[in-house]
Amino acid sequence: xxxxxxxxxxxxxxxxxxxxxxxxxxxxxxxxxxxxxxxxxxxxxxxxxxxxxxxxxxxxxxxxxxxxxxxxxxxxxxxxxxxxxxxxxxxxxxxxxxxxxxxxxxxxxxxxxxxxxxxxxxxxxxxxxxxxxxxxxxxxxxxxxxxxxxxxxxxxxxxxxxxxxxxxxxxxxxxxxxxxxxxxxxxxxxxxxxxxxxxxxxxxxxxxxxxxxxxxxxxxxxxxxxxxxxxxxxxxxxxxxxxxxxxxxxxxxxxxxxxxxxxxxxxxxxxxxxxxxxxxxxxxxxxxxxxxxxx
Amino acid sequence: xxxxxxxxxxxxxxxxxxxxxxxxxxxxxxxxxxxxxxxxxxxxxxxxxxxxxxxxxxxxxxxxxxxxxxxxxxxxxxxxxxxxxxxxxxxxxxxxxxxxxxxxxxxxxxxxxxxxxxxxxxxxxxxxxxxxxxxxxxxxxxxxxxxxxxxxxxxxxxxxxxxxxxxxxxxxxxxxxxxxxxxxxxxxxxxxxxxxxxxxxxxxxxxxxxxxxxxxxxxxxxxxxxxxxxxxxxxxxxxxxxxxxxxxxxxxxxxxxxxxxxxxxxxxxxxxxxxxxxxxxxxxxxxxxxxxxxxxxxxxxxxxxxxxxxxxxxxxxxxxxxxxxxxxxxxxxxxxx
Amino acid sequence: xxxxxxxxxxxxxxxxxxxxxxxxxxxxxxxxxxxxxxxxxxxxxxxxxxxxxxxxxxxxxxxxxxxxxxxxxxxxxxxxxxxxxxxxxxxxxxxxxxxxxxxxxxxxxxxxxxxxxxxxxxxxxxxxxxxxxxxxxxxxxxxxxxxxxxxxxxxxxxxxxxxxxxxxxxxxxxxxxxxxxxxxxxxxxxxxxxxxxxxxxxxxxxxxxxxxxxxxxxxxxxxxxxxxxxxxxxxxxxxxxxxxxxxxxxxxxxxxxxxxxxxxxxxxxxxxxxxxxxxxxxxxxx
Numbered sequence: 045x046x047x048x049x050x051x052x053x054x055x056x057x058x059x060x061x062x063x064x065x066x067x068x069x070x071x072x073x074x075x076x077x078x079x080x081x082x083x084x085x086x087x088x089x090x091x092x093x094x095x096x097x098x099x100x101x102x103x104x105x106x107x108x109x110x111x112x113x114x115x116x117x118x119x120x121x122x123x124x125x126x127x128x129x130x131x132x133x134x135x136x137x138x139x140x141x142x143x144x145x146x147x148x149x150x151x152x153x154x155x156x157x158x159x160x161x162x163x164x165x166x167x168x169x170x171x172x173x174x175x176x177x178x179x180x181x182x183x184x185x186x187x188x189x190x191x192x193x194x195x196x197x198x199x200x201x202x203x204x205x206x207x208x209x210x211x212x213x214x215x216x217x218x219x220x221x222x223x224x225x226x227x228x229x230x231x232x233x234x235x236x237x238x239x240x241x242x243x244x245x246x247x248x249x250x251x252x253x254x255x256x257x258x259x260x261x262x263x264x265x266x267x268x269x270x271x272x273x274x275x276x277x278x279x280x281x282x283x284x285x286x287x288x289x290x291x292x293x294x295x296x297x298x299x300x301x302x303x304x305x306x307x308x309x310x311x312x313x314x315x316x317x318x319x320x321x322x323x324x325x326x327x328x329x330x331x332x333x334x335x336x337x338x339x
Numbered sequence: 340x341x342x343x344x345x346x347x348x349x350x351x352x353x354x355x356x357x358x359x360x361x362x363x364x365x366x367x368x369x370x371x372x373x374x375x376x377x378x379x380x381x382x383x384x385x386x387x388x389x390x391x392x393x394x395x396x397x398x399x400x401x402x403x404x405x406x407x408x409x410x411x412x413x414x415x416x417x418x419x420x421x422x423x424x425x426x427x428x429x430x431x432x433x434x435x436x437x438x439x440x441x442x443x444x445x446x447x448x449x450x451x452x453x454x455x456x457x458x459x460x461x462x463x464x465x466x467x468x469x470x471x472x473x474x475x476x477x478x479x480x481x482x483x484x485x486x487x488x489x490x491x492x493x494x495x496x497x498x499x500x501x502x503x504x505x506x507x508x509x510x511x512x513x514x515x516x517x518x519x520x521x522x523x524x525x526x527x528x529x530x531x532x533x534x535x536x537x538x539x540x541x542x543x544x545x546x547x548x549x550x551x552x553x554x555x556x557x558x559x560x561x562x563x564x565x566x567x568x569x570x571x572x573x574x575x576x577x578x579x580x581x582x583x584x585x586x587x588x589x590x591x592x593x594x595x596x597x598x599x600x601x602x603x604x605x606x607x608x609x610x611x612x613x614x615x616x617x618x619x620x621x622x623x624x625x626x627x628x629x630x631x632x633x634x635x636x637x638x639x640x641x642x643x644x645x646x647x648x649x650x651x652x653x654x655x656x657x658x659x660x661x662x663x664x665x666x667x668x669x670x671x672x673x674x675x676x
Numbered sequence: 677x678x679x680x681x682x683x684x685x686x687x688x689x690x691x692x693x694x695x696x697x698x699x700x701x702x703x704x705x706x707x708x709x710x711x712x713x714x715x716x717x718x719x720x721x722x723x724x725x726x727x728x729x730x731x732x733x734x735x736x737x738x739x740x741x742x743x744x745x746x747x748x749x750x751x752x753x754x755x756x757x758x759x760x761x762x763x764x765x766x767x768x769x770x771x772x773x774x775x776x777x778x779x780x781x782x783x784x785x786x787x788x789x790x791x792x793x794x795x796x797x798x799x800x801x802x803x804x805x806x807x808x809x810x811x812x813x814x815x816x817x818x819x820x821x822x823x824x825x826x827x828x829x830x831x832x833x834x835x836x837x838x839x840x841x842x843x844x845x846x847x848x849x850x851x852x853x854x855x856x857x858x859x860x861x862x863x864x865x866x867x868x869x870x871x872x873x874x875x876x877x878x879x880x881x882x883x884x885x886x887x888x889x890x891x892x893x894x895x896x897x898x899x900x901x902x903x904x905x906x907x908x909x910x911x912x913x914x915x916x917x918x919x920x921x922x923x924x925x926x927x928x929x930x931x932x933x934x935x936x937x938x939x940x941x942x943x944x945x946x947x948x949x950x951x952x953x954x955x956x957x958x959x960x961x962x
Contacts, residue, residue, distance in 0.1 A: 053865035054785040061778040061834070062793065068812065068830055069800045075811035076803075085623060086810070087350045107634055133705060136698050145699065151944055152706035158890045158940045159713060160915050163933040166719070166926060167712035170732055174500040192500045195442070210709065215887065219841075222883045226849055256844045264837055271804035274896070280443055289442055289499075289637070295804050304445065305627035306346065308810060315807040322802040529724050 080312035086302070098313035108314060111297040112321075114201065118293065119269035121205045122212055126265050127258065129209070130216030135246055137217065138224045150221070154214035165207070165278040169194070169288070172203050194279065194288030204291050207275050212268065216261045223257035224250060259333040263326055270322050271295055294318050344552060345621035348378040354556045355381060360564055367571075367589050375548040375618060384550035385567050386588040388579060391616060392454055392544040393606040395508060395522055396515035398534045400434075404514070409538035413458050413482075417489050420496040423514030436496035438503045438516035439487060441640050446629035448636050450545055450619070454517060456483040457617060458542045464620055464628070464663070470674035471620055473628075473663035476656040484639065484652055492646040499641060509533060519547075520584040520607045537606035543615030549585075580604065624670045628663045635659050713937070719930035720744060727926050743931035753932060755907065756914040757939055763899070763910055764892040766825070767832040771888040772881055774834050779842025780873055784855065794843075801836030806897055813901055823905055831898040835891070838884050845880045846873075886947045893940065911936055 080098055084091040102108050133153060140146040156164070171179050172193035180190040193199045227250050235245040273295035280290035294314065302311035347353050355361075361382050364373055368386050376384035394409055401407070404422040420436030427433050440451040453463045461479025464471045475483075490496045497503075497513075505522045507513040509530035517540065526533055551570065553563040569575065576587035581597050586607050594608050610616075619625050635655070645651050667673040714734070719727060721739040747753055782790055812831060821827030850873060858868045874881075899910040909917075915936070918929035 051785075051787060053869075054781045054787055057777045057869075058781050058787075058793075061774045061839075064774065064834055065797070065800075068833060069808075069836070070796065072808035072811040072815070073800055073803050076808045079811075085346065087346060087352060089350060107631065133702070136702055139695075139698055140702070145702075147945060147948060149702045149706055150948060151941060152709050154944055155713060155937070155941060156709055158894055158944070159716070159937060160894070160912060160933045162915065163716050163719070163926075163930045164712055166930075167715040170715065171712065195499050210712075213709075218883055218886060222879050225879060256848050260837075260841060260844055263840075267802050270802075271806075273806070292634075295806055299806060300445075300630065301627075302810070304630060306623060307627070312807075315803065318807070319799075319803055323799060326798065326802060 076312045076315055079309050080316050082309040084308045085306040086308050094309070098310050099317075101310070102313055102317065107292060108297055111292045111294045112317075114291055115270055115272075115294045116321075117201060118205055118208060118272065118291075119266055122208045122269040123262055123265050125205065125209045126212045126216050127262055130213050130220055130261070131251075131254075131258070133213070134217045134220035134224055135250070138221060139242075141225070150217070153217050156210050157212070157214035161274050162278055165275070168203070168207055168210075169279055172288075197289065200289045200291050203279070203288075204272075204276055207279070208269055208272055211275070212265050216265060219257060219261050220254065223254045227253050255333055259329060262333075263329050266325060266329065267322055270318065273299060344376075344384065344550065345378070346623055347552075347554070348383060349623075353383055353552050353554055354560075355383060356385075356553065356564060357561075360385065360567070363568065363571075367591075369588070369590060372548070372588050375621070376550040376552075384552040385571060387549050387551050387570060388576075388585040388587050389549065389616070390519040390521075390547040391586065391607060392517045392519055392540060394515055394517055394538045394540060395535055395603075396538065397508065397511065397513075398536050400511075400514045409536070410515075412541055413455070413486065417486060417494070417496075420490055420514065421494050424494075424496040430495075432495060432498060432501065434511070435498070435501050435503075435507065435513040436515075437490060438501075438507050438513035439490060439497055439640075440503070441487075441491065441497070441499040442637050446626055446633050448633035449629040451517070452483060452487075452632075452636055454540065454545045455486060456480060457545070457615075458540055459483045459486070460542070462617065463632075464625075465674075466620065467674035470672050471622060471667055472674045472676065473660035473667075476653070476660035480656045480660075481649065481652050484636075484645075484656065487636075487640045488642075488646045488652075491640050492643055508535070517544075520586055520604065523584040523601060523603050524582065535603065537603045539606050539610050539614055543617060546616035546618050548588075548618060580608075622670070622672055624666045624672065628666050631662055631666070632659055635662075716930050717934045717937075719926060720934040721931075722927055724927060743927040744935065747928050747931045747935070751914060751917070751932070752907065753911075753914070753935060756909050756911040757936065759903075759908060760893055760911040761939070762825070763828060763832075763895075764889045766829055767892040768885050768888040770829070770833045771835045771838050772885050775838030775842050775884060776874065776877060776881060777869075778839045780846055780869060780877075782839065783843045783846035784850070784852070797836050797839055801840065805831065809897060809901070816902060823903055823908060828899060828902050828910075831902075832892050832895065835884075835888055838888065841880055841884055842877065845877065850876055882947060882950055886944065889943065889947070890940070 081093060081095060082091050083094045083098075137146055137149050137153075140149065171177050174180065174190060174192040174194065177193070179193065184190060191199055193203050231249050232245055235249055240248070272293055276291045276293045276296055280288045295318075298311045298314045298318075301307045301314065344353070364376070364382050364385055372386050372389070373382060376382060376386055396409055400423055404419075406419060406422060410416045410419045416437060422436070423434070424432050424436035425434035440448050442448070449463070456463060456475060456479060459479045459482040461475060461477060461483065463473070463475050465474040491498065501507065502510060502512050504516060505518060505525050508516055508522070509526055511533070523537075526535070551567045553560050553567070571587075571589055573589065573592055576589055576592060577594070577597055579585055580587055580594070581600065584601070584604065584607075586604075594604070598604055598608070619629070635658075639645055639655055645655060664673055715732075718734055718736055720743055721736045721741070722733075723736075723738060723740050723742065726733065726737060781787075782794055809831075816822060816827045816830055819827075821830070854872065855868060858872055863871075894912055895910070896912045896916070900913050900916070903909055903913065915929060915932055918925045918932065
């Protein structure tokens, strides 16, 4: 029996994955970063180097600044709604594990995550409709006057947050359920013997153990919310005129700059800004959850 | 469209067509229309059809409001809209008098504004010696924006929340609106019993041309050119008109049979003499200029502080025009005043 | 309420008043989540005039099968669903295996440079795909892979979050002692990975499989630019065909989307059953 060196397995296992990673992720991203220093319209043979001119222009571009502002509000709100709601739902569904019902609950919560967005957004448009939508009928019952949800600058953001949360919750519930199922039952037994209520057991046993899962879910929700565009585009895009106010978000502005205005370099500069923002926020989340789990 | 084609032509990605095609185009099309398919003085493509605006109006609603024909001047439009709008007890409009493009659709808002601006005697971008500049920060631009503000803020003949455009028209929720001819086909499918007529706009309309190009040379390119020519056979163009309502460009077509079936097409195929078709210039930043202007206009249309305040309107237009000029300057396309 | 399970200590009031409240809450939430989808399905059975009708009806007045029939007759819908299934399955297989290996190695081996690798993975994870799509597309184009399965898969072979998910699970739920004990018994590294680690990871890998599958299933921008031939469209791209330049054929679009919900729901319940069992059987008993 020859003993193989200790590093052989990890290196051999990691190499193919890293190779793939380099070719189809790192290289195109670096290429994009490089593009941000050029002015290019996708098909032209001319691609002049412009240094940081794209970034200088971004700093005073009202549409870009509006996009950053909207995207940040949406992303933070979606995280703030999705994480607690998904955690509670997952905990409740978890109490039903083993019953046939639990599958129905899980599927109902998850399906919005996978349905095709365009037809789903049409349903949402109707729900939010100012004149005859069910939402206004509902708030009318408690005496709140009808609102023009899709047109008011603030309420249209709220609509988008609801739509994105509706899509994100299923994903988060799924991951939380995996985490909850990994909580050793013996711990619950012990807590119960100590006379803790189910809620106390959940609060003091499951939640701390779910810290890493929460970190994961909050990072992924934040990042995917920063990357939304179809959710903003579909409810407001209708060649038939006016379904609602377009809430400008970052990726939408980016796509508009690269494919409508044919300014690939400029859009790449926006991508760099997005990258920096999200990197800062993600490392902040890591730090936050680390500190909390130490406490 | 031709604005898109310009980029490919500039990059040298579209070869010249065979001589027979060039002769075919010269023989059968109006040269003013062929301009959109030309680059550096040479013909590269074949015109197929064009999108152009006209007024669609609901004849039953007009009769009820005591109006016996389409509006003739831009002032008429607002006056008619006030007569046509229907309101609920609290004064909120339930049927808009004149459905304006107030939101959505990217650059669409600016294109529609351009058409109304043109009919007030102005234009959005003017050419000087092969370069361009924004031309809407003036009296005509102010009159056009005021017309929107009058309808949305002052008289409230329309609100952004209402159904708009073809959909509203088909549902009987607007008295009139300006749109391209495809609406005729859409109405036939979704609201076959709607009583409506069409009329040309007072001065002119934005025209979007659709031309056919073949992007490479080779054995198959001849087949592509054969298809292009086949598509431009009179019978196929008349089929196109009848089934999609898009207006063909070939000269000397006999429209009488189609017009008998669909009288509303008349405003599109028989425009009065002196009616002008203008186009979006085939320059690369055109859509960026329109999209950015659209974003500003969308906010302005509902801005109560602009209504009745000429100085504020002028300041708004000046800031927007500066932005348009800045984009032109960046691409080295800005004309000297 | 007929089926009784072994009383889970984590299960509260399986049948008591608390249970009823929980079921009521979950029932209401499920209904709210499904409401837009119910509306979508009802649109699939409406005639064009009724689709325009205002206020919209939830139950169609004159239900018609016209939309569904014409979708099935005029579009290769089943072919698109098939393409999406193949694409999503291959993508899932690749993502699950690469994530399992990389996540495990990054979490349990002390190689130089691992923090750097990890930093790069997280950093690239935050870039939206649409941002670096253009360079990737140009590469696929120059490799002559447009309109081929490999070309389509290139965008969906790895998932940074998959690696991240496995990594954090490995860090928290797979004790080093277990691996050390196996090594002391003379087990090879590969054997440990395949026989000890993989079975323990069934839960997260099952969840990852669901996420990866639906990521590919709902992909739009990339398949749109890579597969340009009507026969090779994936479902999501095919659905976009119902939008012409000026109008959307809502009835047929909804019909196609409603039909597409069937395989989605089916796949989800199959996968779910699988990984729930996986978790139950591998739940670490100390």
